Amino acid sequence: MRLRTSHPLAPTALAPTALALCVTLTPTPAHALEPRPACVSSDTRDFPIKTRIHGGPDAYEAGGGFGTWYIDLTNTTAHTCGAIHPVVVLVDAKRTLRPEQARLEFFEGERAHGVTFVRSDEDENVGPFDDGFPGFTVAPGRTLTVKVRLSLTSGATAPNTVVANAAVVQRHEDDGDWVGESNDYRFRVEDDGTGQSEETGQETGEETGGAADTGTDASASASAGTGTPSGGTGSGTTVGGTAGTGAAAPSADQLASTGPGASNRLGLAALALTLLASGAGLLALARRVRPRRPSV
Numbered sequence: 001m002r003l004r005t006s007h008p009l010a011p012t013a014l015a016p017t018a019l020a021l022c023v024t025l026t027p028t029p030a031h032a033l034e035p036r037p038a039c040v041s042s043d044t045r046d047f048p049i050k051t052r053i054h055g056g057p058d059a060y061e062a063g064g065g066f067g068t069w070y071i072d073l074t075n076t077t078a079h080t081c082g083a084i085h086p087v088v089v090l091v092d093a094k095r096t097l098r099p100e101q102a103r104l105e106f107f108e109g110e111r112a113h114g115v116t117f118v119r120s121d122e123d124e125n126v127g128p129f130d131d132g133f134p135g136f137t138v139a140p141g142r143t144l145t146v147k148v149r150l151s152l153t154s155g156a157t158a159p160n161t162v163v164a165n166a167a168v169v170q171r172h173e174d175d176g177d178w179v180g181e182s183n184d185y186r187f188r189v190e191d192d193g194t195g196q197s198e199e200t201g202q203e204t205g206e207e208t209g210g211a212a213d214t215g216t217d218a219s220a221s222a223s224a225g226t227g228t229p230s231g232g233t234g235s236g237t238t239v240g241g242t243a244g245t246g247a248a249a250p251s252a253d254q255l256a257s258t259g260p261g262a263s264n265r266l267g268l269a270a271l272a273l274t275l276l277a278s279g280a281g282l283l284a285l286a287r288r289v290r291p292r293r294p295s296v
Contacts (some may be wrong), residue, residue: 039081039170039179049081049138049168049180050074056150056164059188063154066103071146071166071182075138081179083135083171086146088115090125090164092189096157099125107147108133128169135171158191 041048056069075081090102099117106113106129113131120126129135138144150164164187168180 039075039077039079039084039177041077046076047168047178047180048075048077049084049170050076051086051166051168051180051182053164053166053182053185056185056187059190060150060152062152062156062158062189062191064151066105066149066151067187068147068149069185071106071148072143073136073138073146073168073180074143075140078140080137080139081170082137083176084138084179085133085135085169085171086129086180087167087169088127088129088148088164089167090117090127090162091123092157092163093161094157095123096160097125097152097162098155101153101156102127103151103153105149108136152189156189158189160189162187162189 039048050072051074052072054070054072057067060067071086073084073086086106088104090097099119102117102125104115104117104127106115113129113133115127115129115131117125117127136144136146164185166180166182167178168182170177170179
C-alpha cells in the first residue's frame with residue numbers, strides 16, 4: 001500500500017501510526033475493487049476535492065444526543081471522482097478523548113453508516129468512512145453534501161475542546177491518493193447541561209437524505225439542487241449557506257495546541273488508507289487504552 005498526494009508537499013516525516021492494532025477483516029465488495037477514475041486537479045497547488053465542514057453546533061454535552069453537521073465535497077476537476085472516502089480526525093485539547101467515546105455516523109442517502117475510530121500514536125482519533133461502503137462519486141464541477149452526526153458518551157472528559165478535521169482519500173484497491181482536506185471545526189465538550197442534548201445542527205434546507213449533490217459548479221459554495229450519491233439509493237436536498245462554526249479556521253497557535261499538525265496529516269491519511277485498503281470495515285481494537293499525554 002502506498003499513499004500518493006495529488007499536489008506537491010514539503011517533505012515531512014510520517015506520524016507514527018497505530019498499525020499494531022488487531023483488526024477484523026471483512027471482505028471488500030467486488031464493486032469496490034473495480035477501477036475508479038483518478039482525481040487530478042489541473043492546478044497542482046490545490047487538492048482536487050475542495051472539502052468544507054459546516055453546520056455543526058458549538059458545543060456537545062457528554063452523554064447527550066447527536067449533533068448534526070455536513071461535509072461538502074466539491075470536485076474541481078473536469079473528470080468524475082469515484083471511490084471517495086472522507087476520514088474524520090478528532091483531536092482534543094486534553095488528549096483524553098478515546099475512540100469508544102465518540103459516536104460518529106455518516107449517511108449514504110437514507111442509510112446511516114457507523115464510523116469506527118482508531119487512536120493514533122499522536123493521540124488523534126482517526127475515523128475513515130468505510131463500513132463496507134464503496135465510496136462517494138462526485139461529478140465534475142459538482143458539490144456533494146454528506147450528512148454527519150456526532151455524539152459523545154458520558155465518559156468523555158468535560159470541559160474540553162475538540163477540533164474535527166476531514167481528510168479525503170480516493171481508494172485504488174491497495175493504494176490511493178490523498179485528494180482533499182477540510183477546514184477545522186472546533187467545538188466544546190460540556191457536562192453542565194448547557195450543551196446539545198438532542199440532535200442539533202443548523203440547517204437552512206429541508207432535509208430529506210444524507211448525501212446531496214447540490215448541483216453547483218466548483219466555483220460556487222452551495223446552492224439549490226438534488227442528486228444521488230454513489231453506492232446508495234437515497235437522494236438529498238442541498239444545505240445552503242455557511243451555518244455553524246465550521247467555516248472559520250483557527251490560528252496557527254491554536255492548531256499547534258489542539259489540532260492535527262500539518263506534519264502529521266499525511267501520516268493520518270496513510271493510516272486511514274491502510275484501514276480502507278485492508279477491508280477493515282469493523283475494527284476490533286486489541287489495545288483501547290493508549291498512553292496519554294499531559295493536558296495541554
